[in-house]
Amino acid sequence: MTTKALEHLTGIITGDSHKSQYRSGPQLVGFFNDFGEGDLYGQGFPSRAQFARGKLDKFNGTDTMKRIVSAAFDFIGEDGFNAEDAAYQFNRVLSRDGFRLVMKDDYGWMEGDREVRINPRFEVIPLGPAVLAPTSLVAISYEAVTEQVRKANQKIESGDYSGAITNAYTLVEHLLKLLLTETATAFKETEGDIRALYKALQPSLNLDPAKLEEPLKPIVGGFQSLIGGLYEMANKGSDRHARRFNPARHHAKLAVNAAFALCDFLVESRDYQKARAASAPNKEAAA
Structure with missing residues (x-):
């Protein structure tokens, strides 16, 4: 010491x-x-x-x-x-x-x-080593996301709740940047606000709620609120900054599960859009 x-x-x-x-x-x-x-x-x-x-x-x-x-x-x-x-x-x-x-x-x-x-x-x-190193999510896939969520859950089990929230946020941030890069969408590499990153990605994956069919609008639009909530939780309850509240186990689980739901949807949307583009390159795919 x-x-x-x-x-x-x-x-x-x-x-x-x-x-x-x-x-x-x-x-x-x-x-x-x-x-x-x-x-x-x-x-x-x-x-x-x-x-x-x-x-x-x-x-x-x-x-x-x-x-x-x-x-x-x-x-x-x-x-x-x-x-x-x-x-x-x-x-x-x-x-x-x-x-x-x-x-x-x-x-x-x-x-x-x-x-x-x-x-x-x-x-x-x-x-331990950081759950999400800059190169640890090398592939945009369900398996890659699941591996990072598994590691975040290990922090929850060890009692490191603020660390788990940090890892959940970092997972979302890194995946959004990978998707933005893959879709050739302009963004600031130094941007750390997942709200801004998600907003930049929406057009590329056809995730603008205003352009979706009615049954999809509420749930896809809800991701905007989910991202905003994760952003606030990470700012106030993770170890990214001085904490304003001390997260409990259920708070950390909520953050990790929310991050997984979002990332899983983004990966599926990306795969869906790629498949639609390959089968009908001249037809705009829906979300």
């Missing part, structure tokens, strides 16, 4: 960062004694921060360190503190070491608009 991450963690454990509960000297001794230490609090005790940092330096690089980090953030639901926001801030430095904190629970349910989580806790997991 880097020096910056250790400094950040020291502030969380002591409470000096004001993001977690304050721990007195005796409480700090008890905290680290839970991990096999045998210290006593008394005369000659160093400063609280010095004591905590010394213990972190001792355990740095060991398997015990993961348990210490998890215990340091064990204040979910404590009045006056936001453990999820504190974990998000810590992840900004911890990710440089190849790890991140994710929230897990045994199970949960919704009571109205309130989410009930059983045994919520933070665990340290290694950062």
Whole structure:
């Protein structure tokens, strides 16, 4: 763990960062004694921060360190503190070491608009390779999309809900750019707004709701709202930007399933248009 991450963690454990509960000297001794230490609090005790940092330096690089980090953030639901926001801030430095904190629970349910989580806790997991690298979706096919969705679902199972939302968004963005390139439609390669990318693609795949037959208009037109929703969710609940809300499991599943439905439809539409063009090149195909 880097020096910056250790400094950040020291502030969380002591409470000096004001993001977690304050721990007195005796409480700090008890905290680290839970991990096999045998210290006593008394005369000659160093400063609280010095004591905590010394213990972190001792355990740095060991398997015990993961348990210490998890215990340091064990204040979910404590009045006056936001453990999820504190974990998000810590992840900004911890990710440089190849790890991140994710929230897990045994199970949960919704009571109205309130989410009930059983045994919520933070665990340290290694950062795997990005689910969607720039060249990982090399073919526009159902199989290629399904593989990316499978990997996004693996993040959901690991408890990395914001990461799964990011991957869902990136999948849609990359597929739209592949389709725009294939259809020779002009677009900005640096464009990251899937709403703009989809709008540019619509004419090429005959997806303009105004030009479709009546039974198709509502559902195809609904994709515009779906894309807008995915855009907002990724901006506010993924790890692409500073999060404005902490997504739960069902939020991540919604994003991944929505991305799959859209991508699957786009792939099918692209195949359909190609087949129609091949059989009747002079006749405009319908969606």
